[in-house]
Amino acid sequence: MGKSGLNSIFSWQLVAIVQLFFLLIATHSHNSDRHKHGKGRRSHAGAGVHLLQQNHTVSLTNGIVNVLLTIPDGNVISVTYKGGDNLLETQNKENDRGYWDLIWNKPGAPTSMDKLEGTSYKIIVQNNDQTEISFTRTWAVGSARMPLNIDKRFVMLKDSPGFYTYTVLERLKGWPAFDIQEGRFLFKLQENKFHYMAMSDDRQRVMPMPVDRIPGHGQPLDYPEAVLLTNPTNPQLKGEVDDKYLYSCDNKDNKVHGWVSSDQGVGFWMITPSNEFRTGGPLKQDLTSHVGPTLLSMFISTHYAGEDLALKFQTGDYWKKVLGPVFVYLNSDPSAKTNPSVLWNDAKQRMQKEVSSWPYNFPLSVDFLKSNQRGAVKGQLLVHDWYKNKMAEPGASAYVGLAPQGGPGSWQFENKGYQFWTQADQHGNFAITNVVPGTYSLFAWVPGFVGDYKHASDITITPGSNIQATNVVFVPPRKGATLWEIGVPDRTAAEFFIPDPNPSFKTYPYRAPVEKFRQYGLWARYKDIHPVTDQVYTVGLSDYKKDWFFAHVPKNVGPRQFAATTWQIIFDLKSIAKGSYTLQLALASANAAEVQVRVNNPNSAALFTTRLIGKDNAIARHGIHGLYHLFSIDIPGTQLVVGKNTIFLTQARSISPFCEVMYDYIRLEGPA
Template identity: 55%
Template sequence: MSSPGVQLTVEDKQVVLDNGILQLTLAKPGGFVTGLGYNGVDNLLEVANKEDDRGYWSVYWSKPDARGGMDRIIAAGFKVILESEEQVEISFTRTWDQSLEDSNVVPLSIDIRFIVLRGRSGFYTYAIFEHLEGWPDFDVSVLRAVFKARKDKFHYMAMADNRQRIMPMPDDRLPPRGQPLAYKEAVRLIDPINPDLRGEVDDKYQYSCDNKDSKVHGWICQDPSIGFWLITPSIEFRTGGPVKQDLTSHVGPTTLAIFVSTHYAGTDLELKFRGGEHWKKVFGPVFFYLNSASGETDTSHLWNDAKLQMQKETESWPYSFPVCADFPAADKRGAINGKLLIRDRYLHDKDVPADSAYVGLAPPGEAGSWQRENKGYQFWTKSEPDGSFSISNVQTGVYNLYAWVPGVIGDYKYHEDITITSGSHVELNDLLYEPPRDGPTLWEIGIPDRSAAEFYVPDPNPMYINKLYVNHPDRFRQYGLWERYAELYPKDDLVYTVGTSDYKTDWFYAQVTRKISSDPDTYQATTWQITFTVDDLVQSGPYKLRIALAAAKNSELQVRINDPKADPAHFSTGVIGEDNSIARHGIHGLYWLFNIDVKSSWLTEGDNSIFLTQAMSKSPFQGVMYDYIRLEGPPKSDPKKTK
């Protein structure tokens, strides 16, 4: 039996799209979603909210050097783009003009689209944003689509096989049921409606996820059995590349499609428009998928079905159905392939394949600039064990080819620009990455994987537990772990002895400030010490200290060699970082690599110490997370014989 065709009903103040499976109702001409009917439920969205607070697009923006706010986009124009039994696509538009100069309306031309297809259990949304030449300067910190499901029905959230649970109610976060903690997003549940959650911490940042992994997340209603899911089939339109972290679903029940944000990065990821530049970008489409089960069913059935649908959507990318000249179909895109090899003669006597490397095309910039890129498109893949890679469905344009390899420090960048044209296929010869290396490894701490997850992550304070993360691979997502440092090291700081200490148990996951017990609002800087021995000190050339950071928050890392009071320090990063990953349980933010010359005169034959001081100490959240530290000896004349 064939599915009924899609029906479009346009009324004075609303528009309804109905394909016999779901009924999507939007305000006209405002463009926000007021209703979503499915499986006998008139509206899956929160009916207690105002109509413009159920499903909408929004932008957090500000004028340069000014405090900003949210523009919940309310359109001024409505248009039917395509109407047939197979598909309905509608458009809601708003254009900025000079009369809005002093309003909270962001200076952008905005076209928000919704699509319903025959037989498809869900709807698509995407948007075209454009800044025209001569329009005002401004900054955007967040651009997103928000959907709020009914709190009386959707209580179970899922975002990964091992990250799903019954969630608190929104009322549980308000006093007296909830007790705010160090920041407003974190709340301890004192008297939750569900008594099984008593004493737990709820914090939306505990459910953050890397772009590369944020493919499907959402909510389950168990009576009747319904799933409401956001499926993101591609990350090409999201900022910051594959390991940029962002929010997913959280108490509300709220589901977020984040396209631009400064979370886990800071202002480096803001969209900044200056000098009246022209810019245009398509965000999405993303798919809001609905599924159901007859009778009683466990949550895994709906979750597994959502994952299968996600796979179908991903395999269908780029979609062929959007009626948008700025969203090119597959035959209008190009592809590239090649093989990446690593040359490190101090480790291997021949070039080795870059296994599981992240390889991507992003707008031109310096090596590693992709993690701060925010206005263009990015296209990423992972290499095969032999180092080969292939990136398909790339939009036309000029790119640089970038890569980074788990287990290898630094960033690779191909030396030439890559031009992708419609239907083109660029074939590259073997590419060679020579990671930073001056001499043999004398010692190393950690794994160069852009994360601090391998270091010692303490158990949380029993007062601040989220039960989901007990005995969980993501144990770092517990609230308040930064406070445990001062409990473990109340007076003296961490000392790590090379050859004796184990970074899994003896290197705290973040170098944070220490709270002064006599004054809870006062914090002090901390200095960590690495002790090691040098045999056969070489006087002829510099040693090299390489420090890779996985995160930094308003920090200054000072490095001193054998003199803890050296002034100035032998090296300083200066004040860096705004990623706030310590407070937001992120285990990584932006990646930083510092290559420090260590004069042989600073070292002694025998016992030595490196002192690492994080000098900024105004808050508990200032600090750094280390990714990897390595000390290299002076260059060898025949590195192939050196391990």
């Protein structure tokens, strides 16, 4: 072989060696990155669940999803799907990507955040079918931390495209008094990947970026959450208002929401299969997803209700509650890159599967009760309104629930126990299943009727019980025959006139128009519609859908100056009967407000006042209801006249534009 041949062989060998060297480096780097993100354990679909613990992290993987958590804190620092990149925001610190938290305070002290970080880590079970791990923290007397024992769990199942998490909270008698304002589990996703958010069939959209909210890109409005997009990264969003409360919904509807990464065709979803552990009942409103991109599961909050929904513990109180489990679901579809709603449709189907599987049979905490440890109650709800029907009629579509013992309507203020609700069929038949053992009051409210129902007898649920409730008859509040009515008794103000928003605020072009109340600045539109005089409604001539403004707000009379407003209801009476008439005044919401009622003399002393009422803040948070109130107001017949009469409703509080009441329904009844 000649010299040139040897040189050729040597050159070829040198190239091969160099290529092999760089291949080994690349392989090592790739494996190191996999270990860094908790993917070091061999796994593939169908291979079962694996756990890998190294240094101060632990990863759960089943070949589909990989979750990496810190030890002993229990914060989620990485979530990957089918071997892809970390879907959480890697620019954030490790304790600011995925975590549980509670906002709490000692009585009279400022609030602080506790991320429920554990001090001890334990493997509860680890096998081919399931892994469950626990991060715990036990409160010590004298500690400055929130006085709760915490057991935070994460569960992964074989072949499951996601993972579950739940937390058991406990406080013992004798521990210090404190309050909890908010409790949640959340993720902060990669902001450069997730731009499309979906929370219902109609409420899906491309979202702004976090940078769009800062000066130079956004202009702060009347409160910090609301920002006008003046120079957003996506020019199509210019002129819109971003506000996390635009994406709130009722607990009963808050079952699945999330984000889609259109460049990858991957969806990241929060599925809440039950409302039993949430505060405030089925009509309580709360946050879902918002700019961040942030994904929330809210368990405790004062949103749309105020301090009444905060948990307040005294020294002698014992309390224990399981929050969750919730399911973090991931999915993908190549077509989602151009049609992200494909993944929403799939997530809805998965949600239905999770709901039908409740209560889950796999969580291993003894505090989470399985189906065979629970009971049920069923019955038929009837409604007897003598003015409408001589006999009781079925309570069609009634909401019926078990909640901790209390008076009628107390369920909407309940925050420490569990609630179990269902909706009756058209015949008023209801069945409430999978109820945690205990003694409850049976509550209901019926669309089309004012007031709240509470069964005369409390219901005691035991494991395996199936109770037949009897004599479930709701007699709605009524003293006399209906003379006139305004609105529909459904606990919202949605049927009243809701104006278009200020033209300077652009509305996102959803696939179908969303509810008009989900717009910024509607409170200011009252003055535009009634610039000089206040609202006048004439019974028999006016139409509440066009002539009754949906929120009774003060009027702007100058820079940061607001004045009380007085609405008039004009009606005729052909004769006056002896005795008292009754004004049924149902409120769908109230915030720092006071409704005063006068009859035929706007300058007289108020016949009735609610006094200062409400902390719902519903109008500022784009809601159409908050907490429900019903007032039955006696009007002496001597204050009425034959012919024209006027009821004056004054909303007397005006320290801010957000002082408001939303009327649900108003009815004048004749004497009994």
